[in-house]
Amino acid sequence: EAGVAQSPRYKIIEKRQSVAFWCNPISGHATLYWYQQILGQGPKLLIQFQNNGVVDDSQLPKDRFSAERLKGVDSTLKIQPAKLEDSAVYLCASSPGTSGYYNEQFFGPGTRLTVL
């Protein structure tokens, strides 16, 4: 079974530029998550989708970050404009279920963003 796919793996941009990341979850997984992992820290949830609806985006900086999952499958996360503090690894994860108990999350390899 194919895992969670993310692209690109690495991206270097200058501050105030825009960037987009793509995620393709495991086939059939209803829930998709985007996390931000700053160097030396644990992942922090940015947004969680259940099918194509948003479950939680309370920690997404909505003035510059946006995410969509239009057909309930793959997803894009965009930053516009980027700031130096956005340098981090952006992890995508998916889980099979939709109910209120824990479903194991399967993580992709991440996209490492460097903002200069």
Add this chain to the structure above:
Amino acid sequence: GQQLNQSPQSMFIQEGEDVSMNCTSSSIFNTWLWYKQDPGEGPVLLIALYKAGELTSNGRLTAQFGITRKDSFLNISASIPSDVGIYFCAGLYTGGFKTIFGAGTRLFVKA
């Protein structure tokens, strides 16, 4: 916001030694999770704990859900070089979907 305090931050051990790391929170969680992250990869789930007092093993790994529901520990017995990596605890609080991660314990194993 909710925080998990994970300790130690890093450990340098000799191959064959046992390792113990723990996580504490000011909040009650109804699920505790332990993940391992290798360089350039996403975290991989090692053990999930669902009940206070639960003790669960996965090979050489053993984890426990504290009875207060505010802490958990992970033990690794007879460490080997491939145990090197970052170990994260994570918790889900009652009624929530959001997973809160600790800052990680970096494990270095010398052969």
